[in-house]
Amino acid sequence: MEGNYLQLVELISESSGNSVEDIKRRVEAKQAKLSGLISKEGAAQVVAAELGVNFDKQMIKISQIVPGMKKINLIGKIIDLFPVREFNKNGRSGRVASFVLADDTSNIRVVLWDENHIDLIVKGQIIKSGIVEINNATIKNGELHLGSFSEIKNSNHVIKSVVLEKATVNKKILDFNTNDNVSARAFIVSIFEPRFFEVCPNCKKKVNELSECAEHGKVVPEKRVLLNFIIDDGSDSIRAVMFSEQVGKLIGKTEIESPELFAVKKQELLGEELIISGQVRKNRMFNNNEFIVDDIKEVEVDKLIEELEK
Ligand SMILES: [Zn+2]
Numbered sequence: 001m002e003g004n005y006l007q008l009v010e011l012i013s014e015s016s017g018n019s020v021e022d023i024k025r026r027v028e029a030k031q032a033k034l035s036g037l038i039s040k041e042g043a044a045q046v047v048a049a050e051l052g053v054n055f056d057k058q059m060i061k062i063s064q065i066v067p068g069m070k071k072i073n074l075i076g077k078i079i080d081l082f083p084v085r086e087f088n089k090n091g092r093s094g095r096v097a098s099f100v101l102a103d104d105t106s107n108i109r110v111v112l113w114d115e116n117h118i119d120l121i122v123k124g125q126i127i128k129s130g131i132v133e134i135n136n137a138t139i140k141n142g143e144l145h146l147g148s149f150s151e152i153k154n155s156n157h158v159i160k161s162v163v164l165e166k167a168t169v170n171k172k173i174l175d176f177n178t179n180d181n182v183s184a185r186a187f188i189v190s191i192f193e194p195r196f197f198e199v200c201p202n203c204k205k206k207v208n209e210l211s212e213c214a215e216h217g218k219v220v221p222e223k224r225v226l227l228n229f230i231i232d233d234g235s236d237s238i239r240a241v242m243f244s245e246q247v248g249k250l251i252g253k254t255e256i257e258s259p260e261l262f263a264v265k266k267q268e269l270l271g272e273e274l275i276i277s278g279q280v281r282k283n284r285m286f287n288n289n290e291f292i293v294d295d296i297k298e299v300e301v302d303k304l305i306e307e308l309e310k
Contacts, residue, residue: 005040007064012044015058016051023047041066062163063105065139072137072144075157076101079164081128082179084118097121098179101132101144102162109180110134110144117152131155142169143177168277174235176280178289183277185299186233191266194247194256195226225256231276231291240276240291249296273299 009027013020023044030043038046045068048055056071065072080100087096097112099121112118120126133155137144146152166181173184198221199206200213207213207221227242247256250269255261278293 004063004066008041008044008066011060011064012048012053015053018051042068061105062103062108067139069139072139073135075131075133075155076103077159077162078128078130078132079107079162084122102164103159104161104163106163106167108144108167112146114146114148117146131157131159141171141175172235173233173238176238176289178280178282180280182280183275184233185273185275186231187271187273188229188269189232189237190230191269192228197224199224238289238291240293242293246293246296275299
């Protein structure tokens with residue numbers, strides 16, 4: 001969400017009538033005055049307030065949401081609706097509902113805490129594929145949260161196209177929720193032995209010991225590998241699961257197949273810091289979350305700096 005700075009500047013420019021260049025200059029001046037104690041997004045919000053731009057009454061696009069924004073108003077389409085969950089945490093109990101809201105710029109997970117809002121879902125008044133208007137929501141850990149001061153209602157608004165591709169947000173492991181598509185910067189603290197299995201080349205399903213696929217009969221199976229490891233980012237740790245393609249990015253084919261070479265490589269990888277993206281899934285057997293990895297990247301300092309400067 002750090003990349004949204006420019007979108008925010010454009011929004012302030014549109015609403016205030018000042019040029020984009022002028023807004024950028026004001027933001028930089030504000031940041032300089034505060035000796036860099038404030039992020040660009042934060043400074044932009046101060047500038048917006050000074051120019052009388054009030055986001056409270058304005059509809060914004062999902063891609064324009066930046067950390068720290070309050071009283072967010074938007075319209076979107078519910079592209080995924082999750083079952084209402086009951087929770088009992090630190091003596092507080094209640095229900096929580098969530099869905100993924102999309103517009104033509106992006107999509108975001110929305111979390112509902114208010115009983116009245118949750119009832120709208122339970123009673124089928126707010127449904128998957130429905131268009132809703134949300135008012136007075138808050139951004140928290142890359143998710144939109146609706147409390148008792150927020151509003152949600154069905155809208156007649158027409159949304160021509162929505163962004164369905166999963167938007168990945170950067171999160172601390174401590175803040176991971178089931179079904180999140182997230183990216184975390186974390187250290188590998190433990191690696192388990194690789195597990196090998198064979199799949200049918202046609203349908204990619206597991207074959208039996210006789211190399212037979214339930215659907216395609218006797219086949220020449222493809223070898224696959226699964227690697228479990230633990231990552232830790234200082235906030236918490238989680239077990240991550242990586243399949244063949246991703247394993248290949250980290251460990252060579254000969255290294256994974258030879259126990260001796262694997263042991264050496266393992267020592268090299270322990271303590272390595274990576275940017276890991278994937279989906280948080282509930283492991284039904286252990287009733288805890290695990291992280292299914294779909295991409296890994298090395299932490300490149302140059303890129304991080306570039307990202308911060310955006
Ligand atoms: Zn098959």
